[in-house]
Amino acid sequence: MPNFLRLVLLTFWAIDATVALAGGVSRDEFEGQEPSLRAVSADAVYKLEQHRRVAQGMHSGRGCEHLRISGSNGTYVYFGKPIEPARVIGELKASLWVKADRPGVQILARIVLPRSADPQTGAPITSLVRGGDYQHIGQWQQLAIDDFPKLVDRQVRVLRAKFGPQIDAREALVDLILINVYGGPGATNVWIDDLEISGIIGPSPDSAVELAAYDNAAAPNDRGGGTRWPSGQGVPKAEMKGRALLVAERPFFPRAIDWNGEPLSRLQSLGFNCVRLPQAATAPLAREAAALGLWLIAPPPDARELEARAAQGAQIAADFDAVLAWDLGSGFTKKELPAVKRWAELVKAADPRNRPLLCDPDSDLLNYTRLVDVLLATREPLGTTLTLDQYGAWVKQRSQLARGGTPIWVTIQTEISPRLIEQVAAAAGQAAPEMPLEEHQIRNLIHVALASRARGLCFKSRSRLDGNDPASMQRAAVLELINLHLDLIDRWPAGGSFAPSASTNDSHLTGAVMATDRSRVLLPIFAPPHAQIVTGNPAAKDMAFLVPGVPEGYNASELSPTTFRPLAGKRISGGTRVVLTESERDSAVVFTQDPLVTAAISERIAKVRARATHLTRETALTDLANIGQIERELAAVGRTIPVTEKARITAETQLHESESIARTDVVKAYYMARKAQHALRDIERAHLNAALPNAEPDLTDPFLGHFATLPAHYRFQQQVSTLPRAANRLEQGGFEDLEAMRRAGWIYYQHQQPSITTSVDLAPTSAHAGRAGLRLRATAADPNNKPSVIESAPLWINSPRVELAAQDIVVISGWVRVTEPVTGSVDGLLLLDTLGGDAMAQRINATKDWRQFTLYRVAPRPGPLVVTLALTGLGEVWLDDFSVEVKSRPTGPPAATQPMAAGAARR
Secondary structure, eight states: OOHHHHHHHHHHHGGGOOOOOSOEEEEEOOOSSSOOOEEEEESSEEEEEEEEEESSSOSSTTOEEEEEEEEESOSOEEEEEEEEEEEOOTTOEEEEEEEESSSOOEEEEEEEEEEEEOTTTOSEEEEEEEEEEOOSTTSOEEEEEOOHHHHHHHHHHHHHHHHOTTOOOTTOEEEEEEEEOOOSSEEEEEEEEEEEEEEEOOOOTTOSSOGGGSOOOSSGGGSTTOOOOTTSSOOOOEEEETTEEEETTEEOOOEEEEOSSOOHHHHHHTTOSEEEOSSOOOHHHHHHHHHHTOEEEEOOOOHHHHHHHHHHTOOOOGGGTTEEEEEEEEOOOGGGHHHHHHHHHHHHHHOTTOOOEEEEOSSOHHHHTTTOSEEEEOOOOTTSSOOHHHHHHHHHHHHHHSOTTOOEEEEEOOSOOHHHHHHHHHHHTSOOOOOOOOHHHHHHHHHHHHHTTEEEEEEOOSSOSOOOSHHHHHHHHHHHHHHHHHHHHTHHHHHOEEEEEEEESSTTEEEEEEEOSSEEEEEEEEOOTTTTTOOOOOSSSSEEEEETTOOTTOEEEEEOSSOEEEOOOEEETTEEEEEEOGGGTTOEEEEEOOHHHHHHHHHHHHHHHHHHHHHHHHHHHHHHHHHHHHHHHHHHTTOOOTHHHHHHHHHHHHHHHHHHHTTTOHHHHHHHHHHHHHHHHHHHHHHHHHHOOSOOOOOOSGGGGSGGGHHHHHHHHHHHHTSOOOOBOSTTTTOOOHHHHHHHTOEEEEOOOTTEEEEEEEEGGGOSSSSOEEEEEEEESSTTSOOSOOSSOSEEEEOOOEEEOTTOEEEEEEEEEOSSOOBSOTTOEEEEETTTTGGGOEEEOOOSSOEEEEEEEEOSSSEEEOEEEEEOSBEEEEEEEEEEEEEOOOSSOOOOOOOOOOOOOOO
16 A cells, blocks of 8 residues: 555544454364364374364364374373464463363463573473363363463463573463373374364563564474475575575575465465465474475564574574565555664574565665565555556556665455445445455456566465355365466566567557566456456457567467467567467467477476366356346346347356366367356446446446446445435535635645655636635656656645544545646545545546546444545646535435446447
8 A cells, every 4th residue: 555545544544443352252163174283292102094174973063173093102192273372361261172982182272471481492481281171972072271370370380390480471372272182092083173262362562572483382392303395305495586586596486375374285275385474483384384395475583582582693493494585564664664674684694594585665665675685566456446557557666666676576466355345335234245356357467467577476365265155165266276377377477587568459458478598478468447347358359469579480379277289470570470369368378499398388287277177167157156146136226238148148058068078178168168258257347338338437436346246336326316415514625715724624744755846725727616726736846857656645635524423325526637647656646535445546647627526435333534635646636626425324225226228338
């Protein structure tokens, strides 16, 4: 998020901030396919004969976890589940349900004493506290730990007898729940279900250590012989060479996914080679990742912990070798630079592997990229007014603002913004419907990022990917299919160079080109207006590309997850011309004459062909079902488009044919499923074009951000059209008297930048009505040396607060004129409100004359509304007749909408 947005939102959204009280709850219902528990340590000799999720005999829900071990000569075999560190308080409780064929199974928890260091290792002292044990053979029994403070006090007395009186129990934490599954010599079967930890409060911010950064071993014998990669050797070295990341001296393209507690093996099975952690890695998690050959991107230990280690001459332990890169965080401004600089220095001094550092600052990119090796760029355009072209330009601008030669990794959106979902729910008066992002939308976004010279991708994920619910399964299938595509092309962004883009026969179609010494790859990008909401298809059935700079003798081949076959390439003036037919729209093109490249690609395709066909057909079937449901809802509000009936029948026929031939011709089955998806995109695009009949950037209400909410858009518009006009609640929105505006609460901010001069005034020339209007100006201090990129908005104005009640409908309207395009920023004039946030911000870059805008929002809860008018680049903007109407939601259902006149759909 741009820095000025963060400042504005912090200023006004802090009003709604609440303090979390004791009572946070974490649950694991053991419903997914992958087990949650992991072997921790044992003093018994044992063999794990079975460990899996089962769908019978559970305590509740649809599944539970089953273990069968055979053991002897010991007293315990601990399996455990890490939890977010929780402070030991009276309200903290842990429980789970157990069924076993032998007594003696017991629940335990590991406590951490961050103020007490082990004299041998220097790490915080840990110990175990014990809860109830299992007695009712063959029946479900709840085992619990109820009185953590009392148990910790007892354990501290034992520790003081061992280590001395300096043992300090303050800020004690619980970070691991354990189960002793050993029932004695012989075989023991244990079923586990419904783990719950309640009364959770996180670590104190004054804690003296980064709790997740120490060796989290439950017992000394858990350390083993060091961290090992699947090869049996040590973890390979990761290092930066110029802009490229090398692993074991070979180019590596990170495909990371945010971790939300899923088993690492599940994320690896979806094709990710990295997992990005929200907090520092624990040693068990890092060792688990290493055993899988999976990299971690994680925050390093904090500065205080590193300073303490430095005083003892200690370095970051080998247990954390699976960390690929250290993530210093995001949202930084110039204010945080000294602290981040000190932290970066400490990390580099303590890290024997010299791993890359990365960060995602809001501003002062030049100085931050002098501290780190990689710049991370985060923005979520899908479902917003930020077009794909603007998004790509913004990524390139981040690189321009950074230290020369700094590689950039880009985050990739996989879910609709929570703020948009909140507005949809508030406006609908009920839970928001599922709003999935389709595979081609995410793939298009990736191609834009790669065209903008991304050297790595970090997929944003706010929810787990191991659930059995339809939404989780659909998103997992989409991401797995995306990774099959990336696995075929990632050699080019990993170690290649970025060549000039290809031109095409469609004004909205381009081709990203990347080259290595032996080959080139072309990635199609289709970005018509509103493609960030619904993509659609190019007007021409065949897509013709003119690719500059292809060496003579290179042959063109179509590349898909099922196919690598020759294309007819023709050398003409300006480059090499290649054509992808209608069925090949989702494919890439490879140019090479090297048989080694051809053999390597063909070998990869052979391994994934069947899986890619299955996933493509399954995602298309899901899309068909979703689109069919939305079309039925659209018909119910009188919004049918005759041409979509043919497209739907075509998709159904092609998917049926794909399924029928999948066993005999997997390649043809793949292309039939792709063609069905193309027909479905036409349906979505036709309905979006009907709802947005022009190319203006306004998303007037929350329901225009996704195809799934278009029926609600028409119902909402019908509802608000029947509401009477309300008084303007925004004082001095006519912009007639500057002093009166100040008294009413209008506030002017500017971000002083030496190369920019700003001004705000009321001028007769900027009036739409009345005597004057508001004029915002930002100009280059030196007209002969205009900055090409503006890092932060030069100026913005905040409106007075308008107090709202829950479910109030808000109508924000006004008139704007931007006679010349705003330069230096893709956001132009940004209209931002505290209800819609960045997800629903409106961007206006130029207007032919005065243009009216009208935006609808709904208050999800009581509180203030503030509107921000921000000039984000160089230019001049006029605003006038600004108003905020507040209308109470009527009771009862809205009136039926009138049928839409039939007409041909635009592309």
